[in-house]
Amino acid sequence: MKDSNISENDVITQPVKIAARNVQVYYGDNHAIKDVNVEIDDKTVTAFIGPSGCGKSTFLRCINRMNDTIDICRVTGDIEIDGEDIYDRKVDPVQLRAKVGMVFQKPNPFPKSIYDNVAYGPRIHGLARNKAELDDIVERALKRGAIWNEVKDRLNEPGTGLSGGQQQRLCIARAVATEPEVLLMDEPCSALDPIATAQVEELIDELRQNYSVVIVTHSMQQAARVSQKTAFFHLGHLVEFGDTDKIFTAPEDPRTESYITGRIG
């Protein structure tokens, strides 16, 4: 669609939101992430690209400690959000995840009504004092998820009855409803058709106004379309990180260049 317009957005320097230093991740004996250092800006879309199994999703899941739910996974090094170490023993992952929302590869609406799907986060975090406020939050989230007009007349129908693209936007709305500051997206378009993909991409660009968005993607075109910053991962290493335009036009590392030109991956 109008992807050229999107990527032409000016890159304005923003304060650092997420800082990772010397991050190592092990799955049992497997060293999955090797010594990653990266600084992710606020109100910016950052794309993680790289071949399958390069560790980009693993690293993304470190940022809201989703890896805690996997028994054999071990993380060392520092990841700071707003200067606070999220792996500090005092940090409750539950509170962290309220602040760092996540959207998954496959749309995963709960088997509940559309309304209850979106209201789930605000309810568990106690964001609304009464029904009216909750209605308001749900409506705002659905609007921000760019799906309000499609579902406003059937909020009580199950979320699983929507089409794939609608489901994914519902999941984004669900993540947005808890008022996060960072939004992590793990290949959010890989299960969607091109039209739905375009809708979601447009949405991601909108979301940049309020959130720091980190998106893992398989598609270099998508990274080029939606992101201002791009990080290239290869075999667990962060090979190169910089402005998207620069990565795609003048990569410094030969591995980045060969991936972008399609020789590896």
Added chain:
Amino acid sequence: MTDVANTGAPAAPKTSKSLLTQDARTIKRNRAETRFKMYGIAAISIGMLMLVILLTTIIGRGTGAFQQTFITLSVPLTEAKIDKTGTRDIEQIKKVSTFGYAPLLSAAFAQKVTELGIETDLKPKDMANLLSKDAPATLRDYVLENLDQIGQTVEFEFLAQSRVDGYLKDRVDRGSIANDKNISAEQLDLVDGLLVAGTLEKRFNISFITGADASDARPEAAGMGVSMIGSLSMMLVVLVLALPIGVAASIYLEEFAPKNWITDVIEVNISNLAAVPSIVFGILGLAVFINYMHLPNSAPLVGGLVLTLMTLPTIIISTRASLKAVPPSIRDAALGVGASKMQSVFHHVLPLAAPGILTGTIIGLAQALGETAPLLLIGMVGFIASNPPETIAEGLLSPNSAMPAQIYEWAKRSDPAFYERAWGGIIILLVFLISMNAIAVMLRRRFERRW
């Protein structure tokens, strides 16, 4: 994309909270989390606790059945009482009933008490009451088999009657016998005396495992042996019928059956049969095998047929699972060298699935072994099979009981001495079940294959 335009208003300004301090709500939620986890642990613990209580009850109350009190007596086999004619004619001796032997026991008992120098006011007959009602019969059987011993004095170990046995096992005490006409306080005094003298002692009783059931008045003589044979005969029938039929049905359903409504009906049928209450199978057995086909009542053959029908669904379900676990590549390989479909199944798939089939069969057999309700309806309860059957055919056709039915029978007799035997019977039954399950687990471990 009109939605996007609607969100023009900037997001509400957020005050970013520190992650390092937990807010009140998070603390509350974490408490709820801990509570919830506790419920789970409590549930598991209750389950475990029940298992422990159940097993300790069984062991605590059942091990007594394996021990029995015996009284050692030297009995003079007086010729004048047993063989009045003195001809050693077995027909003549057989005419002396067990009542004729009772005076011998009384006399022997009285003499023993005098020898030991125990002071008691009891009459010899009351002393001999300490012996089991089985004792005269034991004596008579011995004499009939050893005619040459008549006139000699032979040492016997007789079972003590159940109250004496209960006294040694703390089931009976002086307080509880006030209204008991089977035993008196003086008799217990005598028991104490005999115990000190070593004439009366409690020790392991093999005949509980090998013996037959006994009538209401002789709990001390009752054993599990004959009902064990009844159970084993039934298992033989189940194994011989259920295994081949179950495997054949599974092979058809898994390998040959076309996908149509008949196959669906059969499959739904099998899964429903697996959940039909066992007593319904008992009714089927009563109506079809006994009332219609006139097979003998109470026969292990009928019990085995009923249990076969009950076990079939279990065996079919597990056999189909093991057949399904054999990868299609094996079938393709056999077909590829020109084997027929039937040959590929019987030469390759079936041997590979055999350990799984065997495991399922053993577990099905174990289930059948513990089943009671259908056996009640076909009459495998409520009588005393006194002698073990001599041939396999007799074992299948002559009336018998089965282990669980025997336990039920004892539980109904409302005598604590029989309760003890019921618990003891459960121990024997559980030993069988545990061994069978252990074999199944070992088979599974040994032959488990990952494709």
Added chain:
Amino acid sequence: MTQLFSSISASVLVLIVLGLGIVGYVTMRSRAIASGGGDARNLHSLPSYYGANAAMMIAIPSLLVMVLWMLLQPMVIQNTVIKLIPDQMVSEGSSVGLVMSDVRRIADGLDAAVAQGAMSGQEAAGLDAVETDVRSRLAEVGVALGSDVQAPILAAAQKYRLLSQSWRAAMVAVVLVMALAGLGFAYRQTDKDFRARNVVEAGVKGLLIIAASLAILTTVGIVFSMLFESINFFRMHPWQDFFLGGSWAPNFRGNSDLSILPLLWGTLYISFIALLVAVPIGLFAAIYLSEYAGPKVRSAAKPLLEILAGIPTIVYGLFALLTVGPFLVNIFGRGDNGVLGVDWMSGATSVLTAGLVMGIMLIPFVSSLSDDIINAVPQSLRDGSYGLGATHSETVRQVILPAALPGIVGAILLAASRAIGETMIVVLGAGAIARFSGNPFEGMTTITTRIVSQLTGDTDFASAETLVAFALGLTLFVLTLALNVLALYIVRKYREQYE
């Protein structure tokens, strides 16, 4: 000839047929090799297939006919013999089945007398009820009869004997002829070009199909065996009383109140208490095992819990009667001597006793089914919930359980069906008095308990008091079947949703 044939017992006949089968196998195998000029490579199939073909042709049709014959013969003979009995005797003697069982007993007695040599075959066939005291003659050979033998009954018994013998002889003849014909047929077939393998395989497949349809045969057997006797029952007893009456009071002299409702009440009450125990414990155990427990705890706790399911129900029955019952009486009964100082419970058998113990039995049933179902909830839903900052318990309660709800409902229905059909625990632990009462400390009785007591009691088999057991059984079967079908349907739908 007839006598010779009728003296061959069924097992001997089977052995003869099997022997013929072996002979057929060996001879046809060598005949096939011979037809191939001594070289097995010239044959269409392996030599053993020719042998197997012969054995199959000999044994299978003849044995099938034999089984069918033995199943049908009693019905045919009974229908012939029944006509010999005057109608008024049947109506006085309450039912056809009762009269027929007399006929059979006398016939068996005559057989026994002939076998023991107390009577000649001629004499047995020619006995006259007026001249001879049949009862005492049969008592001599150890066959006890309840009353004196009436002439029509004796005549029927003699006819019964005669028919049984001639039919048996006919069966032996037919089976032997079929076996020999099979041998002859196989002899003609056996030739080097004969496709023995295909024929044998088709035969084997037929056997497999028969084995698979046995499941249906069992169900049909269950339904019909209970249906016929239930119809007999409803001829003797008004159905309104059975389904709508208010009391259960069987009476040896007839005219009993036989209503299922008080029994159904007891059954459902006990099952309800059992589920009240088993569902929360089982469900929480399943949640803990599948969501919280580490692999070590799981691999230890799961099989331990499942031991509870492997313990025979007679053990639970004894546990209820001798341990749990007295324990509850100690707490809730015995007035001032009890723990609570109340006197609510007088006997060890009660609804609560049976319900609690049955609940314990059902814990692993609920937990392992729920465990499977919870594990089937896709990981993506858990991720979605964690990703929004939900705690583990919030995820379980608000996402996983609602998603698993249909499956769990199915599991509970299966557990309910098992509770309703459970017999030994209630026979030993629930009591024997049928009543409508809400008091869990009272003894009550259930459908299964009454089936056992009506069918093992001393009442006449053909009386309404006994036949009611079949109507009870049929109701129980329909009830549990409906629950099972519903539960399996729900669970299957649930699984499809996440596949």
